[in-house]
Amino acid sequence: MIAFLVQRLFQAVLVMLTVALIAFALFNYVGDPISSMVGQDTSVADRERLRHELGLDDSFIVQFVRFVGRAARGDFGLSYQQQRPVGQIILEKMPATLELSFMAAALALVIGVPMGIYTGLHRDTWLSQLLLALSLVGVSLPTFLIGILLILVFAVVLGWLPSFGRGNVVHFGWWSSGLVTLDGVRAIIMPAVTLSLFQMTLIMRLVRAEMFEVLRTDYIKFARARGLTSRAVNFGHALKNTLVPVITIAGLQLGSIIAFAIITETVFQWPGMGLMFIQAVSFADIPVMAAYLVLVGFFFVVINFVVDLLYHVVDPRLRVDRERAVLG
Amino acid sequence: MAEGVFTAAAPVRLAPKLRRVFDSDLWWSFRRSPVTVAAAVMALVIIGGAVFAPWIAPHDPWDPASVSLLDASNPPAWLEGGSWTFPLGTDNQGRDVLSAILYGSRLSLFVGSAAVLLALLIGVTLGLLAGWCGGLTDTIIMRIADVKLSFPAILLALLIDGVVRGMLPRDAQSEIASYVLITAIALSFWVQYARTVRASTLVERNKEYIQAARVIGVSPAKIILGHLLPNVIGPVLVIATINLALAILTEATLSFLGVGLPPTQPSLGTLIRNGNDYLFSGDWWISIFPGVVLAVLILSVNLLGDWLRDALNPKLR
Numbered sequence: 190m191i192a193f194l195v196q197r198l199f200q201a202v203l204v205m206l207t208v209a210l211i212a213f214a215l216f217n218y219v220g221d222p223i224s225s226m227v228g229q230d231t232s233v234a235d236r237e238r239l240r241h242e243l244g245l246d247d248s249f250i251v252q253f254v255r256f257v258g259r260a261a262r263g264d265f266g267l268s269y270q271q272q273r274p275v276g277q278i279i280l281e282k283m284p285a286t287l288e289l290s291f292m293a294a295a296l297a298l299v300i301g302v303p304m305g306i307y308t309g310l311h312r313d314t315w316l317s318q319l320l321l322a323l324s325l326v327g328v329s330l331p332t333f334l335i336g337i338l339l340i341l342v343f344a345v346v347l348g349w350l351p352s353f354g355r356g357n358v359v360h361f362g363w364w365s366s367g368l369v370t371l372d373g374v375r376a377i378i379m380p381a382v383t384l385s386l387f388q389m390t391l392i393m394r395l396v397r398a399e400m401f402e403v404l405r406t407d408y409i410k411f412a413r414a415r416g417l418t419s420r421a422v423n424f425g426h427a428l429k430n431t432l433v434p435v436i437t438i439a440g441l442q443l444g445s446i447i448a449f450a451i452i453t454e455t456v457f458q459w460p461g462m463g464l465m466f467i468q469a470v471s472f473a474d475i476p477v478m479a480a481y482l483v484l485v486g487f488f489f490v491v492i493n494f495v496v497d498l499l500y501h502v503v504d505p506r507l508r509v510d511r512e513r514a515v516l517g
Numbered sequence: 518m519a520e521g522v523f524t525a526a527a528p529v530r531l532a533p534k535l536r537r538v539f540d541s542d543l544w545w546s547f548r549r550s551p552v553t554v555a556a557a558v559m560a561l562v563i564i565g566g567a568v569f570a571p572w573i574a575p576h577d578p579w580d581p582a583s584v585s586l587l588d589a590s591n592p593p594a595w596l597e598g599g600s601w602t603f604p605l606g607t608d609n610q611g612r613d614v615l616s617a618i619l620y621g622s623r624l625s626l627f628v629g630s631a632a633v634l635l636a637l638l639i640g641v642t643l644g645l646l647a648g649w650c651g652g653l654t655d656t657i658i659m660r661i662a663d664v665k666l667s668f669p670a671i672l673l674a675l676l677i678d679g680v681v682r683g684m685l686p687r688d689a690q691s692e693i694a695s696y697v698l699i700t701a702i703a704l705s706f707w708v709q710y711a712r713t714v715r716a717s718t719l720v721e722r723n724k725e726y727i728q729a730a731r732v733i734g735v736s737p738a739k740i741i742l743g744h745l746l747p748n749v750i751g752p753v754l755v756i757a758t759i760n761l762a763l764a765i766l767t768e769a770t771l772s773f774l775g776v777g778l779p780p781t782q783p784s785l786g787t788l789i790r791n792g793n794d795y796l797f798s799g800d801w802w803i804s805i806f807p808g809v810v811l812a813v814l815i816l817s818v819n820l821l822g823d824w825l826r827d828a829l830n831p832k833l834r
Binding site: 334445455471 | 664668669671672675676678679680682769770773774775776789793796797801804805808811812816819820
């Protein structure tokens with residue numbers, strides 16, 4: 190177990206360093222940081238002095254090490270566009286994105302898993318067929334189109350829900366939450382639904398396919414033969430064994446949810462990191478882009494790591510195999 | 518199925534080549550699935566409209582001379598105030614929505630298919646190299662693939678797009694926007710092809726026909742292109758069909774986010790983005806009609822891809 194942990198940690202650090210290298214290369218070789226900081230009338234001597242003060246004339250390795258050191262402390266320099274520390278901007282935007290992503294992930298699980306169980310147990314009912322057909326449409330409809338349709342129906346035509354922003358937020362230290370005010374809850378409904386739909390259909394299809402597989406196995410037949418209630422068989426035996434792939438995919442999908450939040454945030458003008466990134470891309474605001482890249486890379490690495498650990502907790506076979514492999 | 522037998526027997530008068538098509542298993546499984554036929558018809562209608570847009574579009578939406586602001590924001594023909602001159606209405610500058618959609622799907626399909634082709638080229642080449650050479654080449658290519666796989670494609674495409682924007686002057690951007698977009702999408706989709714090709718190359722390269730070719734002194738390049746490639750390309754082509762839908766979707770998403778094709782050469786995604794601003798004033802048709810066409814196009818390509826995958830999968834027969 191410890192050997193496994195160390196190996197995974199090492200891998201995670203390697204991936205983070207790669208991401209940091211890409212972000213650093215972006216930072217240094219796309220455009221000239223000096224000319225994006227100073228005005229037209231700054232003299233060449235002044236530019237050189239600034240270059241020296243910022244350490245931009247040091248060797249690549251020295252600069253990279255310094256970049257990693259600063260990034261680890263959350264210092265990504267100044268945004269070209271806003272002239273404020275990037276770390277500060279990100280810290281302001283992060284709660285919005287995280288709240289939205291976790292709401293969407295929760296929705297996807299809470300609705301997707303039961304739908305998957307139902308369609309897995311009752312293959313041929315009309316409701317199953319309907320859910321499956323809807324899931325295919327859900328996969329084919331682009332996220333932004335779903336958002337636009339929701340806005341058209343619930344904000345423009347019916348006028349029930351707000352179409353943009355987070356509503357009123359309450360600050361707890363540096364964290365700002367929209368989930369404690371009625372206004373904020375109303376504002377998060379449409380973005381969260383939009384963001385969760387794709388993952389919801391994915392989880393539903395996955396649970397359904399896994400249920401099929403498991404229900405065909407011998408131990409389910411034996412469980413039935415022993416006279417266990419179908420409730421005990423379906424949920425105690427079958428569902429439990431479908432959870433390993435579901436946990437993996439759901440975990441990995443959390444990363445994509447954070448990435449796809451870019452689209453949802455743009456549609457609903459949700460003031461999170463995704464919207465910030467899009468604005469940074471269209472202004473070529475490299476420090477913000479680099480910081481976002483490192484941060485999302487970090488999220489992905491952490492998520493992968495946790496999923497791997499959960500794997501071990503949920504599936505005892507992996508533990509045994511691993512220990513045997515280590516011992517043998 | 519009676520229907521299938523009928524089609525297999527009917528086209529006796531057709532040229533032998535066509536007959537082979539109609540007699541094949543593939544055609545039979547195609548005819549048996551009404552959903553697939555419907556998807557094919559829808560896809561053909563949209564693709565046909567896109568290809569022949571310059572001839573069938575009622576107006577040329579990008580010719581300033583034929584556009585008049587007096588026609589701005591007309592609703593579709595069947596609503597009050599609409600006219601059959603503009604069947605699906607006009608946008609805020611008086612451009613015909615139907616014509617804009619026809620020209621837009623042309624761009625969407627072009628960027629989507631070009632991106633898939635480029636991804637195919639990159640992926641298959643790297644996959645063949647990794648599988649054939651093994652060793653360090655293999656390790657390097659596959660590690661890059663692993664790192665790439667840990668990021669969602671859309672994020673990578675955005676990043677590449679952003680970097681190119683940073684490197685180029687602003688006025689050059691809109692001219693080469695479609696090529697930047699194609700490259701960005703291709704670079705974020707090649708891994709799947711590389712992995713599949715590498716896996717089948719590893720299996721194929723130890724088979725007797727390859728060994729035989731080596732023994733008689735055929736050059737490696739000839740073996741790879743002439744013998745190996747035809748045997749590993751099959752599964753990849755199926756993935757490519759499914760990925761076409763994904764590529765079109767990615768293009769539309771990037772354009773919608775405002776980092777794809779510029780408003781001067783709008784794809785379906787750009788059209789939806791433009792129309793989105795007028796949603797609140799009640800002009801829903803500007804964004805909803807391109808959205809419907811996009812959704813139908815992606816759904817049909819998805820359905821066709823799924824069918825092709827199942828039809829060619831020997832395990833399911």
